[in-house]
Amino acid sequence: MPDKLLPTLPDDDANFLQRFQPSRLVLPVLLGLAVVGFLFYRSYRPGDLAPLAHADWRWLLVALLVLAARDLGYVYRIRHIAEAELTYRQALDVIMIWEFASCVLPSGQGGTGAAPFILEKEGIPLGRGLAYIMVTALLDNIYYVLMVPLVVLVAGAGLYPHEALQTGFVATLRVAFGVSYVFVTLYAGLMLYAIFVNPRSVRRLLVRLFSVKLLRRWRRKAYKHGQEMVTASVQLRGNGARYWWHAAVSTAFVWTARYAIIGCLIAAFVPMSAGTFLFIFARNITYKVILLIAITPGGAGIAEGAFPTFFGSFIGTATMTSFMVLLYRVVTYYLYLLLGSIFLPRWVARVFIKRPAKAATV
Template identity: 70%
Template sequence: MPQPIPADEQAQDQQLLDRLRPSRIVLPVLIGLSVVGFMFWRSYKPGDLAPLANAKPLWLVLMVLILLARDAGYVYRIRYLTEKVLSWRASLDVIMLWEFSSCVLPSAVGGTAVAPVLLHKEGIPLGKSVAYIMATAMLDNLYYVLAVPLVVLIGGDALYPHEALQGGLIATLRIGFVLSYVFVTVYAGLMMYAIFINPQSVKRLLVRLFSVRVLRRWRNKAYKLGNELILASGQLRGNGLVYWLRASLSTAFVWTARYLVIGCLIAAFIDVTWPEFWLIFGRNLTYKVILLIAVTPGGAGIAEGAFPTFFGKFIGTPTMTNFMVLLYRILTYYLYLVLGAIFLPRWVTRIFGKREAQKVMSS
């Protein structure tokens, strides 16, 4: 006789399915396409699309290969981070639904809120699931911490779009970039110290810090984070050098691939020099600051609106820039909405059964 599902797990399952319901696609698509449509309406000139006739097939193929390699890297990373408990198929499902949730939830929430539950439903104990996702967050943050000094060294002040923003806005962007870097560095450092050295002391620090009156409203979240760090430390500390080497290299691979896409897309239609190509790569990290504070699902509308500010100088005319915005978001955003809608019913059927899949797809 099957055991009844505990009430708290039922609530967790329902929350997961609610966050992943296909109807969530509608709002970000409407927002994103409305912004792009407005941008085209404001500046469209048919003659400005002439560079499309001179597309470079090699760069287009390279861009597609990078997109495929990035997703393959994510699948590889989650499979080996979970110590091969996930099969290749389960790893692919998890990554596709993780990307989907990142597209339909606000950027501040992202797919990280959903990912532990996805792993748990694949048969990994919830404690381990949280630990694995915290490991990915730590590695992602460490990539950013290490990459920023390199791109600053390469690009310097050109990382900021002086040609599109006036002095006051540039100063604000620079402050936001520095503050985000400091925050990510401190957060990554605390996670490393907690996981590998002393999680209890980090928990006490977080609780004391968020007991200050101004921060007290987030005290419960800080307490929860402290408990998760203790749990993650217990699960991950014993893993050897090979485990962390694979995880680190795959993280560096997927994020580098992620940041290369815009450069490849622009180079496929516009002649860019290698210094310009690497400057485009570097500007991705300042562009990310805007996306981090986006409140819309997947940064919809904000990502499209900010794109010309950061990359328009390398493209030329507003019409061509707007076309690049649309193509970029199709490849890196709308595609994952479609893939998520394809993978979701298959995954729900495999995990919950056909009846629940029908309910999800009809919601």
């Protein structure tokens, strides 16, 4: 996107687009590729990549279909949650820009922080947009809360990589996983209560909690978040069972597809049973904890570095594992950097440029 367009836009718009300048892509791409290059350099042995010649291309096709189904599921979900205020074209743009934002912003922020602004530029008022984003966050959290007990049941102690049992990594991961689960459960419960029971009491609770000296610096943000819950409650309470059922099913669909990608890719090169596939699916949930706490854009470097620890034992040689790291990041990260780079200029031209010009002629 040309820099010369930025000065012609309002400050909020310019600041938003500034975060997606091409120069911002250089660091995460170089960081991720540097880690993959180091993994290949350290692990390469002649003949280790022989399984590539015997790949089961049907599984690669399944992986691409799962990826496409996931994105179409996201498009359907955001359009349904937004009560059909978006066309399918708009919903596709929203999801692609959202995914792009998740790739170029730190994992802690992700695309969720940018999503209300994206929806506002599509003509959805900020209050309603915040309500819709809160629905996606609530349903995402509920999926996580419900799935964790199931994957613990499936994987048991194998939920954590045995390869690192002799280090402090697994102990740290168990603590992080437990803390994240408790936090997400409490947060999901708080959101449910705030949206459907008494949002104003939750707002007061947040303000009082963040009035404590150690937390006082975040009090204003806590009040703002509480106010967002009040707004969401007003917007969403009238929606019937059909609305929530479709939103919940589409959420389960997209997240299940998201967690299944790694298993599909590995199955293309390593024969596996259904039990092993489910085991990889379960371990993927603990792998995502690493990405949630990553401070780099899109988890670049950290995702690549942690992958062999979690999934190397299912793949075989270290060289094949390094190849799988690259393949996984290509289809789940670099692909969306590319798609975002294609969708973003067109989206900017549609919502920032053409719309004002049309309004001026009215």
